[in-house]
Amino acid sequence: MGDVFKALADETRRAILDELAERDDQTLFEICSRLAMNHGLGSTRQAVSQHLDVLEEAGLIHSERRGRYKFHTLDTSPLAQIAERWHPKDSP
Amino acid sequence: MGDVFKALADETRRAILDELAERDDQTLFEICSRLAMNHGLGSTRQAVSQHLDVLEEAGLIHSERRGRYKFHTLDTSPLAQIAERWHPKDSP
């Protein structure tokens, strides 16, 4: 699952996860404005949209379309295995 | 600490961490041969050396020079904060 690591490699994408961790079910424009407000990031709508694609591809967020809005929710389950991959070896 | 995430974004670097998780105090050539044996990676010595620099910059490994050998050891402590950064929010 190298997609998860590559998705986390970008600062803007980590900021998006930060925002979704504070409030779920946010639309694209909500995320855009919150990135500008809370993180000082002036990313374009298309740029954020592409970031959301990468994050969803990695399984870190899920999206659901309701009417003309698309709501995004955080999924932290792929992060669990990261810390556990390089466990210090227990000698037998 | 974006360096940690960027360091983990590369497959070869993750394989290096895998090898160091199994045995500490490995030299550059040991790591090279183990990458070829266990992971099927035909990386050059210089390529692996640069990967080791990135990993050390990120604080994921430490190195110690003894004579003409340089031994590398794994340090998993930067990984702890990763899983804890996007904790599900506890409602007050």
Add this chain to the structure above:
DNA sequence: TTGACATGCAAGTGGCTGCTTGCCTAAGCT
């Protein structure tokens, strides 16, 4: 000291990636 071995340094290159630009689709409101 001489040679072999382990590693370091630095410039150059190809491919990936984040971002922009421009246009398009679709849903809701009046």
Add this chain to the structure above:
DNA sequence: AGCTTAGGCAAGCAGCCACTTGCATGTCAA
């Protein structure tokens, strides 16, 4: 219907990054 709003698609561009190539440094053994 007509307009606005939320989002999607795709091509192009610039910077970064992993890798190579060639040479240099330093250490041990004979």
